[in-house]
Amino acid sequence: MKRLTTMVVLVAALTLLAAAGGSARSTAPAKTSAARATSLTVWVGWSARELSEFKKVVAEYDAKNADVTVKVVGGINDDKITAALRSGNGPDVVSSFTSSNVGLYCSSGGWIDLAPYISKSKIDMNQFPESTRYYTQYDGKRCALPLLADVYGFYYNKALFKKAGLTAPPKTFAELTAYAKKLTIRKGDGSLDVVGFDPVFGFYQNGIGGYQPLVGAKYFDPSGKSAISRDPGWKTLLNWQRGLIDYYGYDKLVKWQTGAGDEFSASHAFERGKLAMMMDGEWRVAFLAAEHPELKYGTAPMPVGLRSQYGSGYINGTIIGIPKAGENRDEAWKLVKYLTTSNHALASFSNGIRNVPSTVSSTKSKELKPDANFATFGKLFVNPKSSTIPITAIGADHLQTFQDFIAKWQAGKVKDLQGGLVEVDKQIDAKLKQAGGGGNSVP
Amino acid sequence: MSSLPATGAGPAAVPAVDRRRARRRAGWRRRLTVLAFLSPWLAGFAIFFGYPLVMTTYLSFFHYDLLNPPRWVGLANYRYLFGQDAQIWPAVENTLVFIAMSVPLQVLFAFGIAVLITRAKAGVGVFRTVFYLPALVPPVAATLGFVYLLNPATGPVNTILGWLGIEGPLWFNDPSWSKPSLVMLGLWGIGNTMIIFLAAVLDVPRHLYESAELDGAGGWRRLRYVTLPTISPVLLFAVVLGVIQGLQYFTQAFVAANVAAGQASQGGAVSTLELGYPEGSTLFYPVLLYYHGFRFFNMGYASAMAVLLLVVAFAATSLIIRGSRRRVHYGTTR
Secondary structure, rough: HHHHHHHHHHHHHHHHHHHHHHHHHHHHHHOOOOOOEEEEEEEEOOOOHHHHHHHHHHHHHHHHHEEEEEEEEOOHHHHHHHHHHHHHOOOEEEEEEEEHHHHHHHOOOEEEOOHHHHHHHOHHHHOOHHHHOOOEEEOOOOEEEEEOOOEEEEEHHHHHHOOOOOOOOOOOOHHHHHHHHHOOOEOOOOEEEEEEOOOOOOOOOOOOHHHHHHHHHOOOOOOOOOOOHHHHHHHHHHHHHHHHHHHOHHHHHHHHHHHHOOOOOOOOOOOOOOOOEEEOOOOOOHHHHHHHHOOOOEEOOOEEHHHHOOOOEEEEEEEEEOOOOOHHHHHHHHHHHHHHHHHHHHOOOHHHHHEEEEOOHHHHHHOOOOHHHHHHHHHHOOOOOOOOOOOEEEOOOHHHHHHHHHHHOOOOOOOOHHHHHHHHHHHHHHHHHHOOOOOOOOO | OOOOOOOOOOOOHEEEEHHHHHHHHHHHHHHHHHHHHHHHHHHHHHHHHHHHHHHHHHHHHHEOOOOOEEEEEEOHHHHHHHHHHHOHHHHHHHHHHHHHHHHHHHHHHHHHHHHHHOOOOOOOOHHHHHHHHHHOOOHHHHHHHHHOOOOOOOOHHHHHHHHHHOOOOOOOHOOOOOOOHHHHHHHHHHHHHHHHHHHHHHOOHHHHHHHHHOOOOOHHHHHHHHHHHHHHHHHHHHHHHHHHHOOOOHHHHHHHHHOOOOOOOOOOOOOOOOOOOOOOOOOHHHHHHHHHHHHOOOOOHHHHHHHHHHHHHEEEEEEHHHHOOOOOOOOOOO
C-alpha cells in the first residue's frame, strides 16, 4: 500500500511538473513578444530563380522594418493553399498564380476582406488597371491585390524573318497566316522542321484566354448566360485557327509538337529557332536572356481578328492576400501593401523576373531596366482593350468546357461549328446552374 | 458452497444455471478478446473506410466547395449526374472500353507468362525476376518512362520503327492510340498477377496431370481440363481485381495526358490542357471525379460521382462472382 501511495504521489508530481513545463513553454513567447520582431510567413508559387528574386525584394523590406521577420516559402500551389485554409493553419500572407480561384477565396472568407485596410491606408485602387482590379475580387468583395501581372504578346524570330524577306511583325490573322506559311520549313519526308506559327490550343501558352481579346469576343451575356455561340468573334477565331492547322496537317503539327521541347527549359522550340512566331507571356524575355541571349527576336502586340483590337492582350497575374488563419494581420497588411503598391518593390521584382509591374505608375518607373522587347508588354498592360478571363461560380470550368470542344474542333472532328458552340453554351449554363451561380462579365 | 440455494428447486437445476451463466460469461470474454485483437483493424476500417464512406454519401446531397459550409441541394447532384453532365458518358465509355481491353489482356498475358515460366528448363528465377520487376516501379515513373519511349518525334520506339520503314503512330498523342498505349503500360507491369498465377499453376497436383496423360490428354486438353479448372478461383480473383482497378484507373491516365500534352510544368491562371488529352480519350471516370473535386471545387458533385462508382464496383463484382459460380471450382482435389 505504501508503495502504491508513493507511486501515486510520484505520478502526480511528474504530471504537475509536466504541466508547469508545458505552461511555461506556452507563455514564453508572450513574455518576450514585445522584445522580439513579429515573424511573418509568406507563401508564394515561385520557385528556383524567380523565388530568389522575390526573396531579395522581401529581404529589403525585412531590413527596413526591424519589427518584423519575414520567412518566404516557395513552390506553393492552390492545393496546398486550400488544404491550409481548411485546416486553419495557414501563413500570414498567401499568394496564388491561379486568379480564377479568387471567387472561392473571397466568397468563403478564406482570404480576408481587404476593403477596411485599403480604406484605412487610403490606397487609390485606380492605380491598378481595370483587368487586375477585376481578377482580385469576387462579387464586390476584394480579398486580394495584384502582385505583378502577366501579359500575353507576340514573339518573332528576326533572323528567320530576314531569311524569309519579312521586315515587320504581322498585325492581322490573315497576315499571320501568310507569314506562317512563308516561315514554315518542311523536311524531305514532308514532316515539319520549322513551324511558322502553331495555333493548336493546348500547345505552350495557346489557350482561350490569350486569344479572346484579339477578337473582342464575349463569354457571357449580361444575364449571366454563356454567349459563346452568339458572339461572331469566336467563330472568326476558330475558323482562322482551323485554316492554318489544315495548312500544316493536324497530325504533322502534333508530331512536331511532341519534339518541340519543354516549355520552361532551354529546349523551347522558339528559343532553338524551330518556331518562328508565337504567343507567350512577358516572362519569356527573362528566359530568353538567361537561356539564349544570342537569339535575335522581337516582340509586338498579337495579330488580331478584329482590327480595332490591335494593341490589346490577355492580362492575368499573381494575386496576394491575407488568409483568415493568419495571426498578424496588421503586419501582414503592411507587407502586402508594400509589395503591391511600392514602385520600388514592383520595379525591383519586375527587373528580377520580368513580369509586368502591376500599377500604372510602376510601369513608368525609372528603376525599370530598359528593354525594348519587355516594354511592349507594359504598353499592352495599360491598353484599355486588354482583358482577362471571367471569374465565375465554377472557377475556370467554363473555359475548360470550351477548351475541350476546341480540342475536337482543331483535330477536325467537328463538322457543325455553330451546333457545337450551342452545345458548349448549354453545358456551361448547366454547370453554372448546378453550382448555384451565374456567369460573370469581364469589365 | 455457501452460495447454494436452500430452496427446493432441485440440486441439479442450480449448477445448470450457474454453468449457463459461466458459459455466457466465457462467451462474452471470448468475443471481447476477439474484438480486442481485431480492434486495430476495426479502428482503421472505421477511420479510413467507414467515416469517408459516410461523409462521401452525406456530402453527395450538398453543394460543397471545400471552404464554404456545405449547402443542402437534395438530389440535385444526382439529377445533374444522370441527366445533364455531358462529360459523364464519355468518361464512362472510356472507362468501360479500357476495362474491356485491359482486363482480358492482362489475365491472358499474366497467365501465359506464368505457364511459360513453369515450363522453362533453366533460368526460372531469372525469368520470374525479370517479369516481376516492372511491378515494383512506381506508377508515375513507369508512365513517364512509357511517354518518353513512345514519344512520336523523339522516342526510341518510333525511331526504330522508322529504320524499318514504318511510320509509328502518335501513341499517347492520338485518341485512337492513347488507350492501347495505357494498356501496354499495364501489361508491362503485370508482375503481381503473374506471380499469383505462377503460384496457382505450380500448385496444381501432379497426379491430375499424370491421370490425364494416362487417358491420352495432350497439352491443350491438360490445360483446358486440368490447369484451368484447378486455378479458376485465381482467375476469378484476377478478373475481379482487374475490373475494380479499371474502375479506379487514375494515376497513369492523368500523368500520361499531362506529360504527353507537354503541360506537366504548366502554372498560370488556367491550364490550356483539355481534360483527358488527347481529345478526351483518357478522360476516365476517376479522372473526371478528381477534376470536379479538386480543380473545380465541386466536392459535393464529386461525392455523388464517388457514390455511383462504389455502387457500380459493388454491382460489377457481384455480377462477376454470380456469373462465375458454375465455372469456378473451389473443391479440393487432394
